[in-house]
Amino acid sequence: MAQINEIEQHTLIALVEDKPGVLNRVASMFRRRGFNIISLAVGNSEQAGLSRMTFVVNGDYRTVSQVAKQLDKLIDVLEVADISEARIVARELAMIKVSTTPMTRGEIIQIVNLFRANIIDVGGDSMIIEITGEGDKIDALYDLLSPFGITEMSRSGIVAMERGKSNGLTDGHKNNNVHSNGTGSS
Amino acid sequence: MELTGAEIVCESLLKEGADVIFGLPGGAVLPLYGALANYPKIRHILVRHEQAAAMAADGYARATGKAGVCVATSGPGATNLVTGIAAAQMDSVPMVAITGQVPRPYIGTDAFQETDVTGVTLPITKHNILVMKVEDVAQAIHDAFYIANSGRPGPVLVDIPRDVLLGAKTEFIWPETHKLPGYRIPGPADETEVIAAAALINQSQRPLIMAGHGMLISHAYSLMTEMAEKAQIPVITTLLGISSIASDHELNLGMSGMHGMAYANLAIDEADLIIGLGMRFDDRVTGRISAFAPNAKFVHVDIDASEIDKNVQTDIGVCGDLKSVMEQLLPKVEPNVHIDWLRHIQELKDQHPSHIVRQSEELLPQYVLQRLTEVTQGHGIVVTGVGQHQMWAAQHCLFREPNTFITSGGLGTMGFEVPAALGAQVGRPDTTVWSVCGDGGFQMTMCDIATAVESGADVKFAILNNKNLGMVHQLQDVFFEKDYMASEFSANPDFVKIAEAYGIRGIRVTKQEEVVDAVQQAMETAGPVIVDFMVKEDEIVFPFIPSGQSVNEMLEEPAHNGTS
Ligand SMILES: Cc1ncc(C[n+]2csc(CCOP(=O)(O)OP(=O)(O)O)c2C)c(N)n1
Numbered sequence: 001m002a003q004i005n006e007i008e009q010h011t012l013i014a015l016v017e018d019k020p021g022v023l024n025r026v027a028s029m030f031r032r033r034g035f036n037i038i039s040l041a042v043g044n045s046e047q048a049g050l051s052r053m054t055f056v057v058n059g060d061y062r063t064v065s066q067v068a069k070q071l072d073k074l075i076d077v078l079e080v081a082d083i084s085e086a087r088i089v090a091r092e093l094a095m096i097k098v099s100t101t102p103m104t105r106g107e108i109i110q111i112v113n114l115f116r117a118n119i120i121d122v123g124g125d126s127m128i129i130e131i132t133g134e135g136d137k138i139d140a141l142y143d144l145l146s147p148f149g150i151t152e153m154s155r156s157g158i159v160a161m162e163r164g165k166s167n168g169l170t171d172g173h174k175n176n177n178v179h180s181n182g183t184g185s186s
Numbered sequence: 187m188e189l190t191g192a193e194i195v196c197e198s199l200l201k202e203g204a205d206v207i208f209g210l211p212g213g214a215v216l217p218l219y220g221a222l223a224n225y226p227k228i229r230h231i232l233v234r235h236e237q238a239a240a241m242a243a244d245g246y247a248r249a250t251g252k253a254g255v256c257v258a259t260s261g262p263g264a265t266n267l268v269t270g271i272a273a274a275q276m277d278s279v280p281m282v283a284i285t286g287q288v289p290r291p292y293i294g295t296d297a298f299q300e301t302d303v304t305g306v307t308l309p310i311t312k313h314n315i316l317v318m319k320v321e322d323v324a325q326a327i328h329d330a331f332y333i334a335n336s337g338r339p340g341p342v343l344v345d346i347p348r349d350v351l352l353g354a355k356t357e358f359i360w361p362e363t364h365k366l367p368g369y370r371i372p373g374p375a376d377e378t379e380v381i382a383a384a385a386l387i388n389q390s391q392r393p394l395i396m397a398g399h400g401m402l403i404s405h406a407y408s409l410m411t412e413m414a415e416k417a418q419i420p421v422i423t424t425l426l427g428i429s430s431i432a433s434d435h436e437l438n439l440g441m442s443g444m445h446g447m448a449y450a451n452l453a454i455d456e457a458d459l460i461i462g463l464g465m466r467f468d469d470r471v472t473g474r475i476s477a478f479a480p481n482a483k484f485v486h487v488d489i490d491a492s493e494i495d496k497n498v499q500t501d502i503g504v505c506g507d508l509k510s511v512m513e514q515l516l517p518k519v520e521p522n523v524h525i526d527w528l529r530h531i532q533e534l535k536d537q538h539p540s541h542i543v544r545q546s547e548e549l550l551p552q553y554v555l556q557r558l559t560e561v562t563q564g565h566g567i568v569v570t571g572v573g574q575h576q577m578w579a580a581q582h583c584l585f586r587e588p589n590t591f592i593t594s595g596g597l598g599t600m601g602f603e604v605p606a607a608l609g610a611q612v613g614r615p616d617t618t619v620w621s622v623c624g625d626g627g628f629q630m631t632m633c634d635i636a637t638a639v640e641s642g643a644d645v646k647f648a649i650l651n652n653k654n655l656g657m658v659h660q661l662q663d664v665f666f667e668k669d670y671m672a673s674e675f676s677a678n679p680d681f682v683k684i685a686e687a688y689g690i691r692g693i694r695v696t697k698q699e700e701v702v703d704a705v706q707q708a709m710e711t712a713g714p715v716i717v718d719f720m721v722k723e724d725e726i727v728f729p730f731i732p733s734g735q736s737v738n739e740m741l742e743e744p745a746h747n748g749t750s
Contacts, residue, residue, distance in 0.1 A: 017368060021316075025308060032309050062495060069492035075313045075333060078368040 009038065010064040010084040011160045012055040015045060017076040025074050026053065035059070035067050039092070039135075041157035050078065054159045083162055090160040094138045095120070096129045099149035108148060115141050126151060188355035191320040191346065192221035195284065198327035199228055201360055204255045204282070206231065206246065206612055208239040212259025214299060215286025217351035231612065231641045236263050238605035238634040240270020244279050245602075245609030248592045249567060249617075251403075253280035253334045254609060260286045261299030264345075265306065269599060271341045272310040276596025277426060278399055280339035282330045283307075289349035290318065303345050312340030320353030325361045332364055337371040338490040339403060372489050374514060375506030383461075383485045383502045384518035390459035390483075392527045393419045396442070396471075399426035400464015400488060400508045402589045407431065409512035410463060417522040420531055422450045424465045426595045429585035433564060439531070440541065443471040445577040448538035448729045448746065451737045453531050454479050462486040464508045467497040468596070469733075477736030487511050540729050541581065544745055549698055551575060551650045551721040555582040557701040558620065558648060561709070566618035567592060567610050571603035571627030573657035575650040577727045579622045601630030604647070608634065611643040618646065618709060625651040625678055635688045638714045646708045647716045649681055652723045660726050664741075685716040696720045 016022050023042060030037050038056040045052035057067055064082060072080045100108060108127070112119055117131035131141055135158065142153065189197065195218055199207070206229045211219045222230055233239045236258040243254030254274075258264050264285040274281045287293065288300045304314045313333050317326045323346065330342040387393060395414055401407050401423075407430040414421050414437045421431050422442045431438045442450035454460065460482045465471070467486075472478040475497060486493070486500040487508055494503035504511055543552040555578050564584030569592040570576040576593055585591055592610055594602040607621035628649050638645050652659075658673040685692025691711050695704045695718065708715040728743035 021304070024305075028308050062499070066492065066496060073490070073492050075366060075369050 008058055008060075010057050010059065010082055011088065011090060011158070012057060012064070012068055012071070012080060012082050013160060014053045014055070014071055014080045015047075015078045016051050016053055016074075017078070018044070018049050018051045019076060022051070022076045025076060026071065029070055029074065030067075033066075033070060035063070035070075039157040041159045043159070054157070056158050083160060087163045088160050089163060090134055090158050091132055092135055092138060092158045093130065093132045093156040094142075095152075095154050096131070096142065096145060096150055097126055097152040098129060098145045099126050099151060101125065104148050108145065111141070111144050117141060187358045189358045190217070190221065190351065190355060191323050191353040192217040192351040193224075194320070194323040194356070194358055195327060195346070195351070196221050196225040196228060197358055198324050198360070199255065200225070202327065202331040203252065204331075205229060207255040207257055208233055208242040208246070208609065209257030210234075210236050210239060210259070210263065212261075212263045212286065212299070214260035214288055214348045215257060215263070215284075215351070216259075217348060218257065218284070218286065218346075230257075231637065233605070233637050234633040235631070236266035237270055237601065238608075238631055238637060240267040240281070240283065241273065241599070241602055241605035241631070242609030242612070242634075242637070243281050243283075244270055244274045244277075245569060245592055245606030246613040247274070247279050247281055247609075248589070248606070249610035250613040251589075252613075253282050253331055253339075254613075255282050255284065257284045258286070259299070260288055260303070260348075261301045264303040265301055268306065268310065269597075270605075271307055271343065273594045273597040273599040273602065274341040275310045275312065277594065278339050278403060279341065280334040281341035282327070282334050283341060283343040285343060285345045286351065287316070287345045287347040290347045291349075293347065303343065307343050310341075311343050312338075314343040314345065316345045317350055318347070320350050320356045323350065324358065325365070328361050329364050329366060333366070333369065337369075338400075372491070372506050374510040375487070375504045377514065379502060379504045380511065380514045381518060383487070383504055384515055386459055386483055386485055386502055387417065387419075387461060388520045388522075391524070392457045393417070393459040393461060393524070394439075394453060394457045394482075395419050395421045395461045395463060396424065396465055397421055397427040397430045397463050398424045398465020399595070401427055401430040404464060404489070404508040405588075406464065406509040406512045407588045409509065409516055411435065413512065413516050413519055416516070417519050418524045418528060419461070419522075420453065420528065422446075422454070424468070424471055424595075425580055425593060427465060428580055428591040429588055432586055433584040441580050444473065444731050444733070445581070445727050445729060447581070448540045448740060448742050449531065449534040451729070451731065451740060452534050452538065455481070455737045456530075457482045460484050462488075462500075463512075464488060466493045469497075472497065473731050474734050474736045477738070538742060538746055540742065540746055542746070543582065544743065546722075548722040549696065549701075549720065551652065551719070551725055552578050552582055553698060554648070554650060554695075554701055554719045554721060555579055555622065558705050559584045561702055561705045562618065562620065566590065566620060567614065568620050568622060569593065569603055569607040569610055570622045571624045572598045572600045573624045573627065573655070574652070574660060574725070574727050575622050575624045575656070577657075578650070583622075600624070600627040603627050604631040605634050605637075607645045607647070608638040608641065608643040611638075611645050612641060615644075619644070621645050621647045623647055623649045624656060625649055625653065625675065625681075626655045628681075629678075632684065635684070635690070635714065635716075639688050639690060643714065644712065645714050647714065648705075648708075649716065649718050650721050651678070651681065651718050652721050652725070653678055654723060656725075657727070659724065663724070663726065664730075664732070681716055681718040688714075691715045693717045694720065
């Protein structure tokens with residue numbers, strides 16, 4: 001357990017019913033039990049009527065497994081998996097609006113190219129940069145752009161997926177699934 | 187069959203076998219009452235306050251094992267249910283609460299008597315459903331009962347807008363199935379976990395079983411007693427586990443925890459294995475968690491996976507329905523005698539006889555309960571409120587049959603004693619129900635004595651009248667330098683006259699020698715009776731482990747702390 005306890009950030013994914021109020025139930029559970037969400041992203045999944053949520057949460061192994069079990073207990077949540085220790089790809093999208101002058105524009109473009117980010121809008125005295133990647137990469141770009149004056153930033157939250165051929169959440173994560181059992185699904 | 191939404195609710199209730207509902211009408215839910223008039227098979231019991239509807243449904247559910255049903259109107263009616271719903275959630279009680287809501291076009295406009303009830307009850311229900319189409323009503327009620335009753339039971343609220351209840355006549359189709367893909371009910375456990383649990387049990391020298399409410403909910407008590415006898419393992423019950431093993435069983439050590447038996451707490455301190463069965467290691471049971479059972483390993487069986495490793499780190503966690511797990515476990519547990527351990531526990535019992543009531547000239551509340559339980563011989567149901575009288579009932583009442591002690595444990599809800607007792611009596615009309623009341627709690631819900639009278643619920647109310655909020659008084663006595671701020675009543679009503687005002691019998695008891703006679707008379711009188719026991723006013727509940735402390739800080743009745 002010792003080395004497991006050292007993991008601070010966990011990535012959980014959940015398959016939930018796409019119904020009104022589900023996000024509220026999930027958020028309310030986190031708030032009520034004092035769990036901290038670092039990042040949350042929700043969107044459609046590959047299955048109709050089901051959404052996929054990706055959470056990044058802070059805590060030791062025991063806390064995070066409590067989070068997963070409490071999530072799983074919600075009636076609208078079909079499946080939860082902690083994929084922190086699996087081989088995963090995790091990506092986040094950010095849009096950063098940075099101030100520009102004729103003097104700084106060239107330097108900013110250079111930085112953007114270095115990061116393989118995109119310029120998606122150019123105005124008279126600002127531009128919007130789009131970057132996709134892991135959180136660290138976005139943070140690094142943010143730091144480099146800061147001196148020019150960042151006027152707005154919007155981040156999507158992390159979405160994550162396990163590498164290799166798995167068939168969605170339902171059969172792909174038997175090992176790190178939080179259900180230890182569950183006969184007779186209804 | 188073409189029906190309105192309200193008629194569909196009634197048909198669905200009948201399909202679910204809900205023949206008793208507790209409620210109080212109002213505008214938004216009135217269409218349902220209109221339909222109920224044509225469904226004489228559903229008995230509606232009119233309460234005086236919706237809190238009583240929820241708590242009566244709770245008492246009914248605990249006494250029968252069937253989901254209790256309560257009904258209220260939108261806004262204030264629904265919010266009045268909240269305390270009762272929260273209590274049911276904390277104690278895993280199956281309940282279906284049906285509330286009227288403002289008509290759909292008004293939702294979100296702050297209309298008259300509009301409250302976001304699904305929002306309010308979200309964290310205190312197992313699930314809740316706002317029904318926005320008349321075609322969805324039957325499915326919602328069907329799912330609500332299924333979720334409430336299955337797995338770890340709990341309350342489910344169904345909120346139905348007035349115009350959905352009135353709704354145009356719609357074909358009534360009873361859904362045979364549930365579309366709840368995210369809801370799974372654990373059955374038997376993983377066999378490897380059971381084998382591992384049995385191995386720990388078989389190796390242990392000083393094991394203890396701790397049985398909780400799950401033992402009663404899953405009807406696993408006979409298997410537990412069998413296992414305890416087979417391997418000679420002493421049994422401790424949590425507050426809600428009381429009555430899962432007969433009080434006079436030689437292996438029963440009674441309740442442990444904050445006001446548990448000293449010997450039970452001392453045994454936990456020395457145990458090498460705690461076998462938690464259908465319980466949740468609540469803080470009232472464990473005290474300071476780091477000092478709880480410091481020498482023990484933990485086996486924990488529960489139907490709710492999230493309870494395992496929540497409060498204590500277990501060595502073997504087994505998730506499954508307790509009865510199925512006990513069936514798996516029992517043959518794997520080897521016979522044992524544990525002679526040294528049992529002898530040692532007997533010594534602890536002799537040195538710390540917390541179950542013995544001291545001699546006194548005054549009318550001690552413990553004495554009242556001891557005599558009462560002698561008269562009933564441990565038969566019938568005991569319901570309590572919350573406070574000192576609750577702890578004394580847990581310590582001194584005898585129980586012979588499973589599931590005969592009904593109390594608000596997790597939420598600790600004062601006022602529970604009146605409505606829950608009436609609900610239990612309605613559910614088990616052939617059983618004597620004694621409601622052990624505090625004079626404080628009784629006054630919170632005594633308006634519903636009228637409901638007991640009206641519904642013919644033959645409850646015997648025993649008020650342990652200490653003229654104060656006893657448990658609060660006790661805490662002030664011990665921790666706040668006897669500063670009794672706001673815990674003493676100077677103008678309690680005359681409870682005998684209250685009884686008479688409701689047209690029932692009231693008996694006052696001031697002396698020890700009157701107790702048995704009063705109890706007998708109450709039992710011989712048809713209909714509800716209030717017995718007002720004028721008990722010693724400043725009695726303290728011992729043993730007492732102050733909140734957040736350990737067995738090392740346990741306070742015992744001076745005569746009981748090992749020197750007698
Ligand atoms: C609804 C509610 N309010 C407040 C409390 C806090 N509380 C716990 S015990 C207690 C005193 C109960 O007094 P009484 O009903 O007379 O019983 P006693 O302790 O005297 O036996 C109080 C106020 C509570 N548990 N429930």
